[in-house]
Amino acid sequence: MVKTDVKIGGLNLKNPVLTASGTFGYGIEFADFVDLNKLGGFIVKGTTLNHREGNPYPRSAETPMGMLNAVGLQNKGVDYFASNIYPQLKDFDTNVIVNVSGACIEDYVACAEKVAALDKIPAIELNISCPNVKQGGMAFGVQAASAAEVVSAVRKAYPKTLIVKLSPNVTDITEIARAVEGAGADSVSLINTLLGMAIDSEKRRPLLSTITGGMSGPAVKPIALRMVWQVAKAVKIPVVGIGGITTGSDAVEFLLAGASAIEVGTANFMNPAVTGEIVDYIEDYLVRHKMNSIDELIGALEV
Amino acid sequence: MKKVLVDLTIREVEQLNATCVLLLMTAESPLPAVLPGQFAELRIDGTPTVMLRRPISIHSFSPEKNEIGFLVQLVGDGTRWLGNLKAGDKVNTLLPLGNGFTLPTDKNANLLLVGGGVGSAPLYYLAEELKRGGYNFTLLIGARSAKDLYRRDAYEALGRVEYTTEDGTLGQKGYVTNHTVLGEKFTQIYTCGPKPMMLSVAKYARENNVPCEVSLENKMACGLGACLCCVEDTKEGHKCVCTDGPVFSIDELKW
Numbered sequence: 001m002v003k004t005d006v007k008i009g010g011l012n013l014k015n016p017v018l019t020a021s022g023t024f025g026y027g028i029e030f031a032d033f034v035d036l037n038k039l040g041g042f043i044v045k046g047t048t049l050n051h052r053e054g055n056p057y058p059r060s061a062e063t064p065m066g067m068l069n070a071v072g073l074q075n076k077g078v079d080y081f082a083s084n085i086y087p088q089l090k091d092f093d094t095n096v097i098v099n100v101s102g103a104c105i106e107d108y109v110a111c112a113e114k115v116a117a118l119d120k121i122p123a124i125e126l127n128i129s130c131p132n133v134k135q136g137g138m139a140f141g142v143q144a145a146s147a148a149e150v151v152s153a154v155r156k157a158y159p160k161t162l163i164v165k166l167s168p169n170v171t172d173i174t175e176i177a178r179a180v181e182g183a184g185a186d187s188v189s190l191i192n193t194l195l196g197m198a199i200d201s202e203k204r205r206p207l208l209s210t211i212t213g214g215m216s217g218p219a220v221k222p223i224a225l226r227m228v229w230q231v232a233k234a235v236k237i238p239v240v241g242i243g244g245i246t247t248g249s250d251a252v253e254f255l256l257a258g259a260s261a262i263e264v265g266t267a268n269f270m271n272p273a274v275t276g277e278i279v280d281y282i283e284d285y286l287v288r289h290k291m292n293s294i295d296e297l298i299g300a301l302e303v
Numbered sequence: 304m305k306k307v308l309v310d311l312t313i314r315e316v317e318q319l320n321a322t323c324v325l326l327l328m329t330a331e332s333p334l335p336a337v338l339p340g341q342f343a344e345l346r347i348d349g350t351p352t353v354m355l356r357r358p359i360s361i362h363s364f365s366p367e368k369n370e371i372g373f374l375v376q377l378v379g380d381g382t383r384w385l386g387n388l389k390a391g392d393k394v395n396t397l398l399p400l401g402n403g404f405t406l407p408t409d410k411n412a413n414l415l416l417v418g419g420g421v422g423s424a425p426l427y428y429l430a431e432e433l434k435r436g437g438y439n440f441t442l443l444i445g446a447r448s449a450k451d452l453y454r455r456d457a458y459e460a461l462g463r464v465e466y467t468t469e470d471g472t473l474g475q476k477g478y479v480t481n482h483t484v485l486g487e488k489f490t491q492i493y494t495c496g497p498k499p500m501m502l503s504v505a506k507y508a509r510e511n512n513v514p515c516e517v518s519l520e521n522k523m524a525c526g527l528g529a530c531l532c533c534v535e536d537t538k539e540g541h542k543c544v545c546t547d548g549p550v551f552s553i554d555e556l557k558w
């Protein structure tokens with residue numbers, strides 16, 4: 001048996017395969033296609049302190065090998081999550097991670113505190129990078145000082161593993177990564193979606209109700225891979241790679257670039273069984289390349 | 304209902320006219336049960352511009368033949384790819400998705416099914432099931448012109464069918480909501496088609512106090528209730544068309 005487990009802060013993952021927030025619902029939507037317990041973990045929908053209706057329809061547009069979304073963090077709020085969703089998730093033999101969002105520091109902290117009270121949630125992913133909400137969200141993640149400020153505040157209130165999700169819509173992502181590392185993050189995950197736009201030329205109208213939205217899918221992979229590689233060299237904490245991962249070999253590329261774990265997002269829409277297939281691929285890759293442990297793969301890019 | 308991811312094999316492609324095909328497909332193992340009004344998400348392979356699956360309603364379903372039918376209007380790269388498939392080709396399919404129409408329980412129900420263009424696709428399977436259940440129903444199908452009406456023999460074999468065409472080439476001239484059949488007393492309406500048509504059917508239903516279910520076609524990504532892209536703004540807030548729908552009672556909608 002090859003060793004596939006990895007450690008992210010205090011979090012033990014049986015393998016590096018996670019799912020990206022907002023693309024995997026609460027996991028159970030995919031239970032007919034994937035044995036959820038087979039995954040390293042899954043990251044549930046963006047959760048906020050209060051209920052949010054999200055943005056008006058239309059909220060998505062397909063683009064060449066990618067898509068734009070402008071869901072805008074629709075969710076019923078953290079209390080609803082705790083009383084109605086959490087009971088359905090707490091007995092899975094895997095890590096369920098909550099993606100926490102907010103419009104102001106107080107909201108992030110209050111939401112993180114409520115998630116901290118849930119025994120079976122070992123970590124949060126702090127979303128300081130959502131491009132789809134007017135206030136807060138990405139605004140925190142695009143400046144080192146505000147990113148550090150929100151992370152410090154949440155760090156004080158949240159004792160378990162704190163992963164901070166970074167925005168690619170910045171000049172130098174390594175600067176933000178170092179700032180949140182300094183503020184106490186246990187790990188950084190990247191990338192969130194890239195700000196993009198699509199137009200219906202016949203109707204002369206934007207395809208999204210919000211005009212601009214977040215781009216994801218295979219088209220963003222080269223950018224994501226480059227950023228993961230840069231950040232992995234810039235920080236000491238583990239990096240979680242996200243962006244366009246669609247196949248097992250995509251996942252291996254991110255591990256080679258220095259990611260300790262990966263998240264699969266848009267690919268779940270193309271193939272709802274893909275996460276299980278990626279777990280198998282990585283195991284098989286290690287065997288084929290005569291590696292005993294995934295540690296031999298992480299950051300093993302030869303340049 | 305348990306959903307499956309299955310490679311369907313094309314048995315037959317029937318070109319109904321220049322922009323519409325009927326795909327009859329089968330699977331190696333028995334297909335899961337599906338309800339009228341449910342849909343499937345078909346993966347489009349080998350087309351660089353299409354990444355997401357395409358949602359298509361279940362047009363016909365036969366457990367005996369282990370056969371499922373899709374009526375596809377060729378509007379873009381994804382549907383054109385489907386239209387070019389040949390017998391023996393495979394299509395990776397996710398099904399059954401969505402809720403489906405509420406079937407009547409009262410044997411004396413008098414049902415009206417209103418379809419427009421390719422939007423009438425799911426009404427065929429609904430009519431098959433209603434016929435099997437011995438219900439009394441009328442199908443009212445509208446189109447621009449007689450040449451835009453598909454599979455007329457198949458529909459007519461199921462029961463009473465009325466037509467309207469905008470150019471008067473078949474049935475009564477005008478829109479479905481002008482048809483004289485609407486003067487009769489119905490106990491339930493089911494409708495699927497272009498939104499302006501469904502809006503006017505909904506208006507008729509409200510005015511005449513007839514319960515009415517409509518099938519919506521919002522843009523989708525996952526089809527599983529996970530991405531929240533397909534939402535309709537209902538009286539109870541945003542609901543997913545892929546899981547809470549595609550069929551809604553007009554009482555739930557803001558229209």
Ligand SMILES: Cc1cc2nc3c(=O)[nH]c(=O)nc-3n(C[C@H](O)[C@H](O)[C@H](O)COP(=O)(O)OP(=O)(O)OC[C@H]3O[C@@H](n4cnc5c(N)ncnc54)[C@H](O)[C@@H]3O)c2cc1C
Nearest residue numbers: 357358359360374375376378379380381382424520521549
């Ligand atoms: C629940 C559901 C059931 C459906 N059932 C059927 C069916 O039985 N038969 C059938 O032919 N089609 C059906 N559709 C519509 C079908 O999914 C779209 O026509 C298809 O996705 C278009 O893909 P494309 O790549 O060919 O075109 P694209 O390149 O994606 O689009 C071409 C044009 O079609 C328009 N379009 C795309 N998607 C939709 C949509 N969902 N509704 C209206 N216009 C759209 C686009 O705006 C564009 O103008 C259904 C849609 C839904 C949501």
Ligand SMILES: Cc1cc2nc3c(=O)[nH]c(=O)nc-3n(C[C@H](O)[C@H](O)[C@H](O)COP(=O)(O)O)c2cc1C
Nearest residue numbers: 020021022046069127191192216217243244265266
């Ligand atoms: C429909 C959709 C909804 C998303 N919602 C969230 C969210 O709530 N919180 C978050 O941090 N990221 C969200 N994301 C971003 C993804 O988690 C991921 O970072 C991004 O899509 C890039 O990965 P991918 O190319 O594999 O999809 C969303 C993405 C999509 C496509």
Ligand code: FES
Nearest residue numbers: 524525526531545
């Ligand atoms: S299409 Fe993803 S939630 Fe409906």
